Amino acid sequence: MAEEKIKVLIVDDQTMFAESLTALLQLSSEVEVIGCCFSGEMALEFVKTKQPDVILMDYSMPGGMNGVEATGLIVSEFPTIKILILTVHDALVYVKDALAQGAKGYLLKNTSKDGLIYAIKTVMAGRIYIDSEMGHKALVGEKPDAMPNISNLLTKRESDVLRLVADGKTSQQVAAELYVSKETIETHRKNLLSKTGCKNVAELIRWAVKEGLV
Numbered sequence: 001m002a003e004e005k006i007k008v009l010i011v012d013d014q015t016m017f018a019e020s021l022t023a024l025l026q027l028s029s030e031v032e033v034i035g036c037c038f039s040g041e042m043a044l045e046f047v048k049t050k051q052p053d054v055i056l057m058d059y060s061m062p063g064g065m066n067g068v069e070a071t072g073l074i075v076s077e078f079p080t081i082k083i084l085i086l087t088v089h090d091a092l093v094y095v096k097d098a099l100a101q102g103a104k105g106y107l108l109k110n111t112s113k114d115g116l117i118y119a120i121k122t123v124m125a126g127r128i129y130i131d132s133e134m135g136h137k138a139l140v141g142e143k144p145d146a147m148p149n150i151s152n153l154l155t156k157r158e159s160d161v162l163r164l165v166a167d168g169k170t171s172q173q174v175a176a177e178l179y180v181s182k183e184t185i186e187t188h189r190k191n192l193l194s195k196t197g198c199k200n201v202a203e204l205i206r207w208a209v210k211e212g213l214v
Helices: 015-025 040-049 067-077 092-100 113-124 132-140 156-166 171-178 182-196 201-211
Strands: 006-011 031-037 054-057 082-087 105-108
Touching: 006 015, 006 040, 006 113, 015 031, 015 113, 031 040, 040 054, 040 067, 054 067, 054 113, 067 082, 067 092, 082 092, 082 113, 092 105, 105 113, 156 171, 156 182, 156 201, 171 182, 182 201
Parallel strands: 006 031, 006 054, 054 082, 082 105
Antiparallel strands: none
16 A cells, blocks of 8 residues: 655745745655745745645745744644745845744755655654754854854753853752763863853853843
């Protein structure tokens, strides 16, 4: 018995791009394009009558509603629909906004067909997908005017370690509280110093206070 195809809706204001993308995806045995919409408003009306599994949503579209705003509204009403932002915008601040509105992935339009299908399958499986180029920027940084606050790049565990260190706890005490090894905590501390640019724990705590994290 053949596996059911993933039903995909394409939302993009560029008609030629949407049609080309439709033709490309229809060549796949794993994906079925069930429609194209050319604005956020059209997408909202479409999902009320025919719900896709995954939406490929452009970030910027003319009119009163952009892709991220449409994402927030769709996710709030249809939480099972997975939305993958497909865009030309390559600044981390856009990724942050998209994920905050409920998008499950962020992909640049210069991706390959195989990369796009892999991203669709990833979000369909309930996982987050971030374009490798964006992941690289998160690790090595980007231009200051596009870089979001560094505190937003800390993992939850790093934030937990930071709060406990700021409380004056030793690495051994933090490890005991978080049920991990002392070596793991030492690694988190090194990562925190590296990400924030602080030279020692005292500077790290001052930075955390300034950022309002502790």
